[in-house]
Each structure stands twice: as structure tokens, then as C-alpha cells.
Amino acid sequence: MARQNDPELSRTIRWPLALTHAGLVAERVVRAWWPLWSVVFVALAILMLGLQDLVAVEWVWAVGAGLTALFIWALWRGMRVFQWPSRDEALLRLDGSLKGNPIQAALDSPAIGTGDAASMAVWNAHQARMRARLKEAKPVEPDLRVSNADPYALRFVALLALSVAFLFGSFVRVQSVTNMGVGGPELAQGPSWEGWMSPPGYTRLPTVYLNDITAENLDVPEGALITLRMYGEVGALSLDESVSGLSRTPEQAQDTAQDFEVAQAGRLAIDGPNGRAWQIAMIPDAAPRIERDGEIEIAYDGAAQIPFKAQDDFGIEAGQARLVLALGEVDRRYGRALEPEFQEVINVPLPMPLAGSRADFKEALGGNFSLHPWANLPVRLEMSVTDGRGQTARTEPELITLPGRRFFDPMAKAVIEQRQALLWNRDNVDTISQLLRAMSNRPDEIFRKPEPRKTLSEILAKLEALDGISDEQQGELAQALWDLAVELEEGDLQDALERLQRAQERLEEAMKNGASDQEIAELMQELREATQDYMRELARQNRQNEEPGEPADPENTIEMSQDDLQRMMDRIQELMEQGRMAEAMEALQQLQEMMDNMQVTQGEGGQSPGEQAMDQLSDTLREQQELSDEAFRDLQEQFNPSQRQDGQQPSQQEGDPGGEPGDQQPGQGEARERGDGQGQGEQGLEQSLADRQQALRDELNRQRRNLPGQGTEAGERSAQSLEDADNAMDGAEEALRDGDLAEAIDQQSEAMEALRDGMRALGEAMAQQRAQQQGQQGFAEGGEPGEQRDPLGRSQGNSGRSDTDEGLLQGEDVYRRAEELLDEIRRRSSEADRPEIEKNYLDRLLERF
Template sequence: PDSGAPLPVPSGSTLLVRSSGGTTDVVVGGGVTEVAPGEQAPKGTNERHFKITGDGSAHVRAPSGQPLWRFAAMPDRAPAISLAKDPERQARGSLQMSYKIEDDYGVTEARAQFAPRTADAGKEGKNKEADKAEPRPLFEPPQFALVLPNARTRNGVGQTVKDLSEDPYAGADVTLTLTAKDEAGNEGKSEPFNMRLPERLFTKPLARALIEQRRILALDANQNSQVYTALDALMIAPELFTPEAGHYLGLFSVKHQLEAARTDAALRDVVASLWALAVTIEDGNITDVDKALRAAQEALKQALERGATDEEIKKLTDNLRAALDNFLRQLAEQFRNNPQQLARPLDPNTKMLSQQDLKSMLDRLERMSRSGDKDAAKQLLEQLQQMLENLQMAQPGQGGDDMEQALNELGDMIRKQQQLRDKTYKQGQDSRRDRMRGKQGDKQGDQSMGDLQQDQQSLRDRLKKLQEELAKRGMGPGQRGQQGQQGQQGQRGEQGQGQQGQGGDQGDGEDGLDQADSAMGDATGRLGEGNADGAVDSQGRALDALRKG
């Protein structure tokens, strides 16, 4: 008898024929061929294994009465994987990746792989010797498994959050490639994506300098002498630049550790020491509890993936609860020590998350794992991790990019105002000298005064634009104090808000940038009148106010 229409099966499938109490007589044809069994048959049974590589048939003749089975081998294409959107940096420096996965029979494994991306070889200022020496990285670039939407994903979008902020490649230019495999071992790759790995933001200059030298050494051991020179330079004038004895001693220690390093393993220890010293300089105990929280999350995630026992899952969930409590306690302590952090405006899309919400999520996660729904538990853990990644940290300098940009802009304005004042003073001297010699103000002199007026007005416009940007971020005149008080008085009612700005020393309360704006306006007017001496006075007031701002 014939089984009828061919049975569609993936190309590369294995046909297993098992019998008990006797031998089997199997005749195969076409793309069906016998292969050696990969494992021993259960006791008391006989097994024969056949590989289906193309259309074919198999007929079990003994025991008799079995139909002729026909197979249509369907080609097993390689999976497709691509980024659903550009990778994003999370609030605490982790990397979030969203990706699309497709496969005809289902993806069983996906990974993210990074490769270092070197600068163009022909850049100016690069000496020929450096061109010849290939970089000698001390560490392999990061790679890690990606979370699958479900166990055998045929078509779906997955998301993975990975903390790479402590990785030596953090902050480096890299190329990201995603790979996906199906059960047959077919592999698909995404288009390479050039990016800079997110890094932890360090706000203190010495910590930033150490992290930069750490990355240079980690990515090229040949640079060890240059890094040594940089560390030596950082120790100049400790009374000015490293007044804290502990920081200076740490710098001294790591410099001599690098000097004594003779092997790659010793250099890797120096890289670890540079990180530890930078973190100590930047902040305090929050890093330890943050690290413990991440370790507890990772331990639970791995236990869920390997199908650990209920007892182990409970123990690891309790560990995560304790780590989360410590973290939130430390976070609250930092808010108390840095009340100005409460002045930061919240994003209008911010979702408020209470400690009870987090506790409820952990309870649900434990219930899911106990009931055997490990996939759902893994997804919930992933959600929890994303929430914690986006939790607004109380560390000073968070959102430091905006503040640093504003400070750089202000510094440039101070330099420009100083130059403008010098030019105005010189123009006043030239005019006085010409008058003493009996010369009349010529057109060239008038034109020069007009140029100075135009430059002063442009600088004032820049200041106004900066003030608008600061106001948007909640750092405008009066906003810092108001928001800080509102944050601290939130549950005491609005009684104190009506008194804001009343009483007190008005001079102290007025914003330095407002004073600078007013003084620049005076200077512009006096330049328009041809009054260079008066303009110099106003420009001097503008300079003082900018520095105060």
C-alpha cells in the first residue's frame, strides 16, 4: 500500500524506525539514505536511522502491513536576522537591541558579535611607525546570546538589554553583526552596523582621564609606554589636581603596577585597576550595590535558561530581592545627600514605579517559574531589567552630556566677550590718538565700531539661545530652586511655593546670565553711539556676570 501524497519534511531531517521484539526490514529510495545511529537505542528495541536529503521513500517490509512512505524534502533556508531599530543606550549605560528574526522552521539560537573598527589609515598626523604596528588588544571584543521571542521563533521581534559599561571596549568604535541559527545549523547574518559602544558617563575629570587611558591600553597593549607617560603627567602638582590623598596614592600605585607589568596578564590587571580607581574617584558605595544587583539578575536569568530546580529559583529570587532592596536604599541615600538632583525635570512620558511594583513583579516571576512557565518568567525578568536600566539615577552628572555642552558653550562665550572687550578698548585708544592728532573720525573707524556692535549683538543672541535651552531642561532662572523645593515639599502642600522669590537679597537671587544679557545690551547700545569707553565698562560687567553664571 502507498501512503498517498508525499509528506513534506525539512531537508536534512532524520527518519527513525524503531521496533521491539525483532529486526526490521526497511527499503529506502531516492534522497533517503541510512546513517549510523547517533545514540544507543532503548533497551529491548532496535533502531535504524535514515537521513532525508531529497525527495524519496521508505517502506517497512517487516513486520508486514506497513505502507510505503513518500517524503517531499523542503529546502531548509538559513534564518534571517536584522536590527528592528538602531541600538539604544539606556539610562545606566546598558545597550538595548531590538531585532527581527525569521526562519522557515524556527530559530534556536541568536548572538550579537562586535568587532573593533579602526580609524582610516590615511589620517593626517599619523606617523609611519604607528601605521606598521598592528594594534594588539588585550581582550576579545564582546559577544553574547540574544533573547529569542519564543523557543523556536519562526517570525518575531526580540529585545535584549546587555550591560557593557564595564567592558574594556565600552566607548570604542565597533561593528555589530547579529547571527541566527536553526536546528540544522544553518546560519544567517545581519548587515554590519557601525556604532560606538555605550559607556558609563564619568563627570570628574581625573576619572574620565583614567577611563580613556584604560581603553587605550585594553585595545592596544603596544601603547603601554604612552599610557605610562599619561599617568605620570596626571600626577603633576597633586596639591592642585589630586588634593585627596587616597586618589593620589591610587594613581601612584597603578602607575608603578603598569611599570612592573611584563606580561599580557599583568597588563590586564592594570586595566582592572584603572577601572576600580576611576569608579572610586567618581562615586562611592552605589557602584558596589549596583554591581550586586546586576549579578543577581544575571544569576537568575542563567538559572531560568538551564531549567534549574524550584528550590534554586526561589533562592536566586530571594537574592535578587535583597540586592534590589540594597540598591533602592542606596539610591534613596544619594537623593538625601544630593537634594539638587530632585530639581531635574522629569520626562513627560516617565512612568512612576514604586517599590511595591517591583516586589509584585518578583512574586509573579517566582510563581511563573514554579508553574513551569520558564519562558514567561524569562520575559518578565527582561522587563524588570529594562525598568531598572531606565530608573533615573541620583548620581550627580546624570544627563551630563547636556550640562557639559552648556558649560562648553558658556566658556566659549566668555572667551569671545574677552576678545571683544580687548578690541573695543583698542578701538577707543585709536580714536583718542586720532583726536589728539587732530584727525576726524574717518569712515574706516566708523565701520570698525559698527562691526564691534554687530559682533556684540551676535554674542547676545547666542546667550539668549543658551538661556532658552537651559530653561527647557529646567535650569533657567529660578527653576532650580523652585523645582528643588517642590520636590522636597511635594507632600507638604503648596504653601511655600507662593513665597518663592519674595524677600531675601534680590542681588543674590538674580541669575548671572540675566545680568550678562542686560550688560551686553548696554554695550551694544554704547557701541552704536560710538562710545568705546562706556562699551568697555559694560563689556566688563558682562564678563563678570558670565563667569558668575
């Protein structure tokens, strides 16, 4: 370049040029020397973390030699690659960052036209414009990226290692490498030592570097491991401690490696040059505690929940429940007069919290023991838990009745008694045969259906043909008797009327036998479902067989809605829970008479198309919720496979009591045979869930075709929400087929939310239509629009249904009472220990009101 020593130019770009030149230097330093400081960082991290103290000295020398070789290579490479940048390179870098290269222009001179005044005027103007642009010059940032030379980002690995060493290491540990080998500097500088206190892993407390502890007192958890390493001349340092409870000879106290656990409070000292002493206060590890907590809840099908609570200072590791037959408390008459056959003690792992602390928690041991030979017999329950240190706590043996399914049908109850007699002792076979034949003496008066009668005949034939009975035959006969009892108890559920009658009979039997509140609640739920099925079937038959005829006499008829029936059954359940069995029995008989004389009609007393659509959508929502719950349980089992341990089978569901008697290990999950009945591993189950999801989606598409409220704004919102639910179900089905349970659960949640939105919008559309119809009818009759009365004189409101309790509070403050009920619903819905089905019901109440 000509005229490079232009003083004016140098003054203008002095600082931008200097900083640009410095950036070039930084670039070349980084690119030339990054391997060198990476090696230094790794070596320093190793020394600060004290890794040299954890391996043999030969490894230290080998790694040191390797790092030294890398250091020399990195130094040689840097010297070969590095070149000091010149001023011209900095000028070119700075000029390239400016528009029009003004530095080059300012240094140029005209090649021609120097004698032409006009040409020189143009040149001078160009020069002035370029020099003015130089005032905008700014330093060029250096490019410090070396990713092309370091594609594996080894420099960042070295930096991360050094950062970890700064956080968890110490510069004090670096000097320990000088003690390696004979004749090291420690012989001249004096002996040294290092020590660590490592608490037990279950405490989750950090390790303490004793060299950094200068206080005289030190709190140490029980069982902590003390590790000491003494360097220098052997015998210069010695250990004096009373915390381990061990006795040492003077020679053992001078060992250079000392490892022991803290078993008691005492003194820990390192005697000698640079020694130190601490007074150790041991933090004892308290023993765990466990106790039974609350009443045992038994469902109608025999599924039990046995609550307990456990505590420990650092957390419970595991627990177990042990159930042993209380032979002295058993009624030894009839089939139990003989000595019982040997049965294994029932050992069931206690459930532990899947998340959160195990230091203080409440759980419930769940399971169904109905198939066990000891079902409904007195047993002694003992629960035990173990903490991380191996300490065990047990509850006092508690005498309870082993929960199991109770049968209320007399014939089913008699069959179950014979099954228990068979499992008690196989020598009861002859007596069992005689009793079963006596019970079936007049089969036409006992059996409702021919199938149970045929099954009993087959069982009798097998029993009477036996000459000695093996374990396998005993198990098969016990299973056959169980299936027969369940069939007699449940019957053929295809006939709605028979199911309703059986539900009423079983409820009466339960009331007579003093059943528990839980069993009564289960039977009341069965009665509600049977009543709904019966009314739907009766309505369908009335529609099929509808014939014109004279209308019924209004004075001799009473119209009742579904809500009225539900209130009546709620009253029956309330009376039973209060112990007023006589009144409850009378109310149940009145309900039976009403159901026997019931006729279902369309219109005000029956279900409109809108109500039928709402019922169908409610069933779809419930089935979607059940499907989502099953997918969630399967996802939990993937992350907690310990629930299925060696030899433990899933608990049997009602109606699927497969397996040998005594094989039950309650609390280990549910039966895997769902949907298509194939339990062939996770993939088969997910495929089954996907098929069920597809069937549910098809059912929703069928329901969407004839929805009421079309053409209204609420009806359009309902149709859009149900379309969103259909899309979400499609996504859930695809995720289930791909085995992605987490995504399937998310899609199912969206489908349920869309279904709820659709049902709310559909309800608004139906309410609008009813209000219009009733308004027109009211004006036509000369009354107020929307004001109607049911046959009992109650106001039906604008919805056309008797869902008000007008006059029932007899002058009380209805608003205060409503607020109290709402607060109570909120309180119950916030309690985490309530059953999921109850919480869902309370949430629906809060959404509605």
C-alpha cells in the first residue's frame, strides 16, 4: 500500500485498529493453544478431586506420563501453528468491515488525470467522503470459534471437569500427588493426612472432607463411614478413636489406611504433626414405627383396603403384611371339625408411596382374599417395616376376619360353605357330596335357570367318582364350586327384570344379616344400575308394542321421574346407614310395588330423545374414563415393575377368579385380561386397549348423527366439541397402537374434556327448546310462560323435570343450607384419601353447581 504512514489516517483509526489487531492475536492464540489449556484443565481437575488417592501409584504414574506427553504435544503444536498477526492484516480486517473499503481508498492515489483540475476535484471529493466514513470505524470482534478444529468439543469437557473440581474438590488435595513414590517432599516437609466422613446412602446427606473441619465438635449420623489416609513416614501419625467400638494395637493405630463406622459418640483424633481432634456427637438412627390406622374397608366383591401408617427419621425402605390363621378362634363345627390341611402363611408386600417422602406416610394394603381357603375366617394380622439401616418394626398381632366376598343368596352361600370345607380338609369329600345332593333334591324350586343345575350335577358326579383326591383335583373342584356360587349369586344379567328382583332380594338379605355400610353401599349401587336398566328396557318394549288406547285416569296414577326414584333409593340407603332397618325394609317394599306396577311413557314421564342422548354420552364419558384409568395403571406398572414380584399373580377381578386356590397375592395389580381377553404381555394389552378405544370412538360417531338441538348456537357448539372428542380419541387410539401410553393418556384427557363441553352445550340446547315449548304451552293455557306443575303439585321449572325440592326445608334459610352443602362438597373433594370414583362424582357436582 502506498502512503501507509498517513498521520491523519493513523489518528482517525488508531483505537479501532489496535483493538482489531488485539482480536486477531486472541484468535490465533485460541486456535493454536486450546489443546494446551484443555490438558492443563483436565490434570488440575483430577488432582483437585483427589482421584490420585483412590488408585494405585502405578496408575498415577501412567496417567501422569500420558498427560505430560499430551502437554508436550500441545505445546509443540501451538508453537508451530501460532503466527503473530501484522498491522496490514489488521488494516485489511478493519477495512473489510466498513462500507466501500474507505481505508484502502484513503491510501490510494490517482493513476491518471493528475493534471486535470476537474478530475482532481472529483478525486479530492471522493477522498473527503471516504475519510469522513473512517470516523464510523469500530473494532472488529474476533472469531474465537474452534469447532472445526475440535469437532467433539473436548475443550468443553475439560472446562466441565475443572468446574466440577472447583465445586466438589479442593486445592489442598493437589499436594497429595507429591507424596507418591519414595523420597517424596513429604519426608522433608513432614507427614500429612486426609479424611472423609461419608454418611449412609439412605440418609441422602453429603460427604464431609475432614481436612476442612476446624471445629472441635462434629455431628455424625450413626453408621457413617470414616476414611483416613496418612502420608509420610510410617508411625509419624497415628489414630486415636473411640467411636467405632473397636480395639486397636499400637501398630494397627499407625496404619496409613483406616476405615471404620461410627457406632457411638466419642473422640476422633489424629496424633502427630499437623494432627487434629474432634469430639464426635453421634446422631442415632431411630427405629421405624408402624401401626394400623382406621377401619378395614371391604367392598361388595370382597376387595379389601387395610389402612396403616408408618414413620422413620430417614424413610421406610420396605414393608410386609403377614396373615396367619387363628385356629383357636375358628368355629370347628361341621366342615371344620377335622384338622385343617397345611396352608402357607400369607405374606403380602406393603405398598410404598410412589412419589414423595417415605418418612411419614399413610397407605392402605389392598387386595382380594376371597379365593383363599381362609376367606372370612379369623386370622392374626402382623405388619412390619424396615428402614435403610435394617431396623425392623412390627405391629402387635391383631385378630381380624380375613376379608372376602360375602354371598347373600342362600344357595350360593351354601355352595361356598362346601367349597371352604373342601379346602379345609379334602377328607370332607363324602360329606360335601351328601350335602350338595340334599340341597339339590328339588332343583325346580331352587334354581332359576337350568345352567346352574347342570353345573351342580357335573360337580356332584366328579365328587362321587373320586377315589382319593389330588392337589390338582382339589383345586379344580374348588374353582368349579366358586364359579357356581358366583353364577347363583349374580345370575344371568341379560334379563333386566330378573336382575332388578335379585338386587332387591340381595339387599333385603343383607339388611337381615347385618351387612356392613360398605356392602350396603355396593348393593344399593347395584340396585340403582338394575333399576336404570329395567326402565330403559321397559321403555324400549313400550315403544315397540305401542298401541292406541284410552289414556290412564290421572286421579289413579302418579308420574315419577328418574330423579324421584333416585331420591327414594337415597332415602332407603340413609335409613339403613342410620340403623332404622324396619323403616328401610318398608320403603324397599314400597319401591318394589311401584316397580312392579310401573309403566314407562314418553313425554313428561319418560325420556325424551335429548335425555337419551345425554345418557348415552354420559356412558361414553364413563367408559372413556375407565379406559384412561387402565392406561394409567399400565403406565405405572412400566415404571414400577416391582409390584409384580416372583410368584405373585395379579389379583382376580369379580367374575374372573382364575388360578389355583391359595395362589392369590393380593395388592399386586388387577387382572390383565381385558377387552379381547388376551393377556399376552404389554404389547397385547396395549393392542386390546387400542381396539376398545376404536370401538368407543365408533360409538361416539353413531351418537353424533342424531343429536337434538341442531341449528341452534348451543347445538353447534355441542357438535364441534364432540368432533374434537372424536379427533382426540383417534389420536389416543394411534398412540395406544404405537405403545406410547403417556401420549395416549394425554389424548384421552382431551377427549374427556371435549365430551364434557359437548354435554354442557347439549344441555343448554335442550333447555332452550324446552323453555320455548313450555312458554308456548303456558301462553296458550292463559298461564305464565314456563310455569308448570307436576302431578304432585311441585314446580317443574323451565327444564320440565321435577328436580326441585320445593317446601322440603320447611322455612329454613335455603341459601345458607345451600352454601353449607357446597362447602362440604368442596371439603370432601379436596381429601386425597377418598376413592377416585367418589372424587370424580364430587368434581361433577362442583362443575354443575
